[in-house]
Amino acid sequence: MSTDLTGYNIAYLDEQTKRMLRRALLKAVAIPGFQVPFASREVPMPRGWGTGGVQVTAAIIGTGDTLKVIDQGADDTTNAVSIRQFFAAVAHASTTTRTSEATVIQTRHRIPETPLTEGQTIVYQVPMPEPLRFLEPRETETRRLHALADYGLMYVKLYEDIARYGHIAQTYSYPVMVAGRYLMSPSPIPSFDNPKMHQSPALQLFGAGREKRIYAIPPYTDVESLGFEDYPFEPQTFDDPCAICGSTGVYLDEVITDDKGGSMFVCSDTDHCEHAAGQAEVTR
């Protein structure tokens, strides 16, 4: 099934829609961590498959950009491929798999291992932008709680985890406080990645298409993962290095190798893994 894209505007969205998104993005940047409602448009992929990220990317991307798209840290998972092909077709954007070469990185569920730099923009696909949603399903109520900066519900939830399990039992979508004011969901990245958000030199943009919210973290902004004095935030760690490239201190995927409980751990960030494996080759 080929897609005939004649007749569509650059970056798919019409200019008025882009302006609407752009105005929302500017307010999002001005109020770090606040979820700006926007009139989310349909884009030619299902809601919940990155339509928010796609709209944000479409609003910012230009011919001068180099786009990287990852899903689960990998450039070649099917959804990442599909979104990358979409932008190559409608925005005539250059694409790359190298984190260091990208000016815009659209991601689902990971932050690359290669530290981001000034001038880069990372766009997160967000399924549930409201960090309080599973504690309070009503928008009218959570809106009020944000207005009052009343985040007691979340602390109670984390405290109950500790009482029950001895730990904060939140391993992804781990809530953060942005610039000391707004409680924010970092999207379902593993808590392993949370520290990368703090004082990042890159601009971080978040798009939730189905839920119609945009939010942002400017560069060099405090992003604190919630915790208690006696139970501070602890990001996950892995005991073993990557079975392919030998990297340590990176996020790993477990790959089942047989039906007898055998498995191996390999980098979730395929670009990092390729690069590190290449370096190891050279050293050898």
Add this chain to the structure above:
Amino acid sequence: MTSTAPALPAPGFDDPARDAQRAFRAVLDALARPATGVPLAGPARPPTALGPGLAALALTLLDTDCTVWLGGALADDAATTTWLDFHTGARRTADPAAAGFLITPPAALPPLEALEQGTDEAPHLSATVILDVRGCAGPDRFTASGPGVNGTAELPAPWATDGFASDWARNAARFPRGVDLLLADAAEVTGLPRSTRLSPLAPGQED
């Protein structure tokens, strides 16, 4: 400039989609990195009163969904109003408190608290001021800090009017409500989001 409105307004961007994208990235970068000037390219033949910088911002941000208030001489400049009407369709208002966007020289900028602040539940519904800073020559300088600033940054502020520093401090104190500023000259834009704190720097003092 003649005082009658031209029959056809001057053209906008040469390549509307691409030029607006580039200008938007400059504005986004400017607000994300407050107190840092970002190069901005405008249309080739903007109305003189706007100049290429302000014209680029208007073309990039405004459309029929927006209300705009023009300050100072801009409000009465037929070339500017005809051009804005034609290219953006933004509704012009005579009441600065009712405007989503304000385009004005510093001298005509109303006190910030008189502008739309948004609410605690919807702080994004606040005004954005596009300040025309061409040809300003005041002595003020500030040290900026806050989200987007790596530590602190020095901000020369020749456009700052008397009382701006305290007006801005009150604006910052209203966070998350508050007004955002875009300082534009002919070829550069600097962002001052409400989250940026400014402290005056004595003339000649190094940060």
Add this chain to the structure above:
Amino acid sequence: MYVAVKGGERAIANAHALLAKEGRGDPALSPLNPAAVAGQLGVLVARVMTEGSLYDPELAARAIVQAQGDVLEAVTLIRSYRTTLPRFGYTLPVDTARLPPQRRISATFKDLPGGQQLGATFDYTHRLFTDRDTAGPASAPDGGGPPDEGMPRVSDLLGASALIEPDQALDGDPEPGDLTREPAVFPMTRAERLQSLARGDEGFLLALGYSTQRGYGNNHPFAGEIRVGEVDVEIEIPELGYPVPVGRVELTECQMVNQFSGSADTPAQFTRGYGLAFGRSERKAMSMSLVDRSLRAGELGERAAAPAQDEEFVISHSDNVQATGFVEHLKLPHYVDFQAELGLVRRLNAEFRERAEGASGRHDGAEEA
């Protein structure tokens, strides 16, 4: 070498080719012609147009064929196309009272001006398989057509004697919002709610409407009137100064007459629920009018406890493009989150074992806390 994450691009290309092959079915048979689909599957086409928010039977038929009959996929195609269309202006409200009905029934009055007209309906068909080719159009249309006296809406007839609440908001008639252009914020206006319901999933609204009939927010409905017909769409052109017709759309309208309200200060009046959908979409229009009425619980001072009376719940979950996207996104890779959970569960299990062993150790008196 671990290759499981490789080959995404080829996998997608192969999947698309296979999908196209499956969709074509038996190559010995002629492919479905969208024009024939538009003509023969009109009810399906109407649903796709209604939930897709775009009136274009040919395009909806094409979407249905391309989507291989998957209604939600077809709606998504239509919506994605619709969002790229420039907006030239806004039509005037359509006047459904002037709509010459193909069908018009009222369950509230035996006879009324304009009469009852059955029209094209499945209502009294026996649900037995018939041979379509021979069944054909058996009887010629009765030729009566709508009488010249017109067909005032039942709600207008009741309204004339002030027995039903007025059609418009009492404080003027404000411009309706548009959820496809402005962010939706709760609580919504009724106009915004109606727009949302019109785009909402027929099955979801049917179930919710049904739930109100079973006591979950009952509002005592009577089908005041259901009418189906084609109506002119007009647009005001400023240079001309008068409205110009730009086309015709087929609509189904349902006016539900509901439980009366009143107080010591105001006389008792019936209340309304409203449903409007493109094409022949009677079930949708009726369900919509039931849910519209139940969502007015707050406005009419009723106790709101049932799901169908909860605006945030109903509106947030009625859009099937959103719902199916999010449910189906669960098949996207979630390796990363799952690994995070797996790590935690393993750790909690290990700690649990340690504690258990520690406890049994203490039991032996061998260990100090």
